[in-house]
Amino acid sequence: MDDRRPTGAGPSRAHGRFARAALAFGLVLAVAQPVAQAVAQAATEPAPPAEPVAAVAARIEQQKDRARLVFETTAEVRPAAFPVADPYRIVVDLPETAFRLDPEIGRPPKEKRGADDLVTSFRFGQLAPGRSRIVIDLARPAKIMRAESETTLDKPRLVVELAASDATSFAAEAARLAPAAPRAAAAEPAPAPAPAQGGKPMLVIDPGHGGVDVGAAGPHGEQEKTIVLEFARALQAKIETQGRLRVALTRNEDAFMALDERVRVARQAGAELFLSIHADTLGEASVEGATVYTVSARASDAEAAKIAEKENFADRAAGLEPKSEDAGEVGDILYDLTRRETRAYSRVFARTLIAYWRTVGHLNKNPSRSAGFVVLKAFDIPSVLLELGYLSSARDLSRLVSPEWRERAAEATAQAIERYFDERQEQAREQQAQAGATPQAMAARPQ
Numbered sequence: 001m002d003d004r005r006p007t008g009a010g011p012s013r014a015h016g017r018f019a020r021a022a023l024a025f026g027l028v029l030a031v032a033q034p035v036a037q038a039v040a041q042a043a044t045e046p047a048p049p050a051e052p053v054a055a056v057a058a059r060i061e062q063q064k065d066r067a068r069l070v071f072e073t074t075a076e077v078r079p080a081a082f083p084v085a086d087p088y089r090i091v092v093d094l095p096e097t098a099f100r101l102d103p104e105i106g107r108p109p110k111e112k113r114g115a116d117d118l119v120t121s122f123r124f125g126q127l128a129p130g131r132s133r134i135v136i137d138l139a140r141p142a143k144i145m146r147a148e149s150e151t152t153l154d155k156p157r158l159v160v161e162l163a164a165s166d167a168t169s170f171a172a173e174a175a176r177l178a179p180a181a182p183r184a185a186a187a188e189p190a191p192a193p194a195p196a197q198g199g200k201p202m203l204v205i206d207p208g209h210g211g212v213d214v215g216a217a218g219p220h221g222e223q224e225k226t227i228v229l230e231f232a233r234a235l236q237a238k239i240e241t242q243g244r245l246r247v248a249l250t251r252n253e254d255a256f257m258a259l260d261e262r263v264r265v266a267r268q269a270g271a272e273l274f275l276s277i278h279a280d281t282l283g284e285a286s287v288e289g290a291t292v293y294t295v296s297a298r299a300s301d302a303e304a305a306k307i308a309e310k311e312n313f314a315d316r317a318a319g320l321e322p323k324s325e326d327a328g329e330v331g332d333i334l335y336d337l338t339r340r341e342t343r344a345y346s347r348v349f350a351r352t353l354i355a356y357w358r359t360v361g362h363l364n365k366n367p368s369r370s371a372g373f374v375v376l377k378a379f380d381i382p383s384v385l386l387e388l389g390y391l392s393s394a395r396d397l398s399r400l401v402s403p404e405w406r407e408r409a410a411e412a413t414a415q416a417i418e419r420y421f422d423e424r425q426e427q428a429r430e431q432q433a434q435a436g437a438t439p440q441a442m443a444a445r446p447q
């Protein structure tokens with residue numbers, strides 16, 4: 001019981017992995033910046049940044065009812081820390097900070113955790129342009145004793161000290177310290193879309209998670225947010241090469257994006273199809289293969305319900321309060337009709353996608369499922385969520401990190417998308433022809 005560490009974080013631990021992860025992280029940033037697309041960018045670009053502060057090491061020390069997190073940084077930073085309930089977390093907001101850290105550093109393996117630890121894990125990453133965030137997950141309510149930068153022996157560091165408290169004082173602190181508009185902390189709204197080019201249909205690809213919301217993690221530090229962004233970029237490239245559709249990504253960098261923001265970006269871009277990409281984990285390592293999800297009020301099965309619950313947690317993972325669903329328009333007959341038609345088209349696309357994946361991908365034994373995914377709830381945009389596979393399955397994982405597999409799977413997905421739009425255009429032409437034919441037929445009818 002007394003494996004009282006420092007847990008985790010010294011440079012001595014898993015040095016190779018640390019270096020690799022740091023390198024990969026650096027690469028993601030290096031690639032992400034220049035190609036960041038208009039649609040994923042904030043309206044107001046910050047001035048050309050001075051070198052952002054970097055966090056270069058992190059460690060946590062815990063003793064009964066106490067926890068102390070230390071981030072070694074390249075300069076002092078000014079943190080804003082506040083508690084968020086349900087589940088209990090401490091959020092630490094920072095100016096833009098480059099986390100040159102093993103992303104796994106905040107998830108010590110079970111055997112290294114103490115039974116009565118106050119902190120179970122912590123995450124970090126970008127929240128919005130110019131803003132970063134650390135989210136500390138708690139086993140039980142805690143009070144912020146200290147959250148500040150200090151410099152000792154020329155070494156700046158950010159120190160967060162926590163002590164166990166109780167539910168009542170946690171709630172009081174949360175109310176007192178909560179930023180005025182926590183949801184405004186998310187990414188700024190995207191700029192209006194470019195005007196339609198030659199009437200080509202618009203596809204919006206939504207790489208799940210990002211920034212401080214890392215999504216699922218594989219056994220060797222593989223991260224869902226990175227895997228799905230790479231896939232989304234590969235798919236975008238295929239679609240652009242074909243040149244028959246317009247395509248945009250909800251995010252094209254490693255930044256957090258709230259769920260309703262993703263839908264808003266799709267709507268602003270004039271999306272006629274919305275495809276959200278994920279690669280989750282499930283408890284059972286035997287569950288494997290790609291799964292295509294559509295939205296439904298009642299989950300098709302227990303696994304689908306579990307996945308939807310995880311995905312819908314994304315906003316909270318970044319320390320945002322979930323927004324209550326806008327039910328304002330429900331009951332409106334046009335709204336209901338549009339939504340019914342949208343969901344029918346979502347299912348049509350889901351079937352097409354599964355058919356194409358059968359040829360190259362590796363499908364789940366029950367690849368067509370549905371549940372209450374928040375990100376699929378646009379009433380007027382056919383929306384589908386593709387789980388590429390499960391990071392909890394060794395076989396899926398080996399595919400998910402393979403560039404060859406990614407190319408083939410992206411190709412099949414691109415073909416399915418084009419097939420779907422072909423069919424819709426054909427349908428539209430038929431409907432037009434029928435509408436045009438009817439009055440003439442009426443007029444020509446003999447008396």
Ligand SMILES: [Zn+2]
Pocket residue numbers: 208209215216224278279280311
């Ligand atoms: Zn996910």
